[in-house]
Amino acid sequence: MAELLQVQGLGIGWGAQLIQRDLNFSVQRGEILAIMGSSGCGKSTLMRHLVGLEQPRQGHVWLDGADIHQGEESELSQLRRRFGVSFQGGALWSSMSVGENLMLPLRLFASLSERAMVQIAEFKLALVGLQDCFHQAPATLSGGMIKRVAIARSLMLNPELLCLDEPDSGLDPVNAARLDQLILSLRQDLGTTVILVTHSVPSVFAVADRALFLDDRLKTMTAIDTPTQLLTHGTARVREFLQRGPGA
Ligand SMILES: Nc1ncnc2c1ncn2[C@@H]1O[C@H](COP(=O)(O)OP(=O)(O)O)[C@@H](O)[C@H]1O
Numbered sequence: 082m083a084e085l086l087q088v089q090g091l092g093i094g095w096g097a098q099l100i101q102r103d104l105n106f107s108v109q110r111g112e113i114l115a116i117m118g119s120s121g122c123g124k125s126t127l128m129r130h131l132v133g134l135e136q137p138r139q140g141h142v143w144l145d146g147a148d149i150h151q152g153e154e155s156e157l158s159q160l161r162r163r164f165g166v167s168f169q170g171g172a173l174w175s176s177m178s179v180g181e182n183l184m185l186p187l188r189l190f191a192s193l194s195e196r197a198m199v200q201i202a203e204f205k206l207a208l209v210g211l212q213d214c215f216h217q218a219p220a221t222l223s224g225g226m227i228k229r230v231a232i233a234r235s236l237m238l239n240p241e242l243l244c245l246d247e248p249d250s251g252l253d254p255v256n257a258a259r260l261d262q263l264i265l266s267l268r269q270d271l272g273t274t275v276i277l278v279t280h281s282v283p284s285v286f287a288v289a290d291r292a293l294f295l296d297d298r299l300k301t302m303t304a305i306d307t308p309t310q311l312l313t314h315g316t317a318r319v320r321e322f323l324q325r326g327p328g329a
């Protein structure tokens with residue numbers, strides 16, 4: 082089956098408030114899908130629902146045909162382990178070395194020897210171009226390097242689907258472009274499917290096969306298509322977003 086993730090009639094919210102509704106889309110295997118929209122429209126909230134951390138108000142999310150919100154807790158946690166997640170502003174533990182930060186998911190979810198864990202961590206660091214940073218303290222790294230380490234950590238359990246929430250926030254344009262290249266190379270080298278939450282228009286054009294737009298006024302998605310198609314045929318708000326950026 083080419084579809085890895087399916088979202089059907091999804092409604093998401095906090096408390097009594099419904100933030101987005103009638104979300105319908107699927108993510109193909111090997112695809113990079115961008116989720117975009119202005120600040121506060123619900124991108125991070127949607128991501129938390131897609132990986133099973135929050136319970137939907139309406140609708141379903143299926144991974145490979147299995148509902149990630151309904152079923153036995155043991156089965157659900159198996160399903161959720163197939164996601165790699167890097168949260169918005171997700172920090173590293175400052176008291177641990179980079180290598181220890183990476184090995185944490187393995188200590189929690191796998192039973193491997195110390196030597197095996199170190200090898201996996203070194204391999205993931207090499208994937209993000211930081212092979213020499215294993216013993217470094219997070220405080221000694223630049224902002225761009227920390228984002229790379231966070232991505233390496235989200236790869237530790239070999240996820241089929243990588244969910245990155247604004248991985249380039251706070252980076253200068255050069256480092257943001259490097260991060261885009263990293264995302265493309267992960268897809269190419271590992272075949273990882275990626276959901277990229279972003280409000281960076283350059284990033285959408287650089288990496289996304291398709292993008293969906295969450296409209297904060299209409300409280301639903303108004304488009305899903307290739308970035309180029311959206312720029313010419315999207316709704317007025319989508320075109321405005323793509324032409325002027327999220328501040329428009
Ligand atoms: N943990 C939470 N509890 C209650 N409301 C929240 C929580 N997280 C986000 N919200 C609210 O949900 C809305 C969408 O937030 P968010 O998903 O973070 O938007 P975005 O990531 O697009 O900037 C906002 O109104 C925000 O205040």
Ligand SMILES: [Mg+2]
Pocket residue numbers: 124125126169246247
């Ligand atoms: Mg957010």
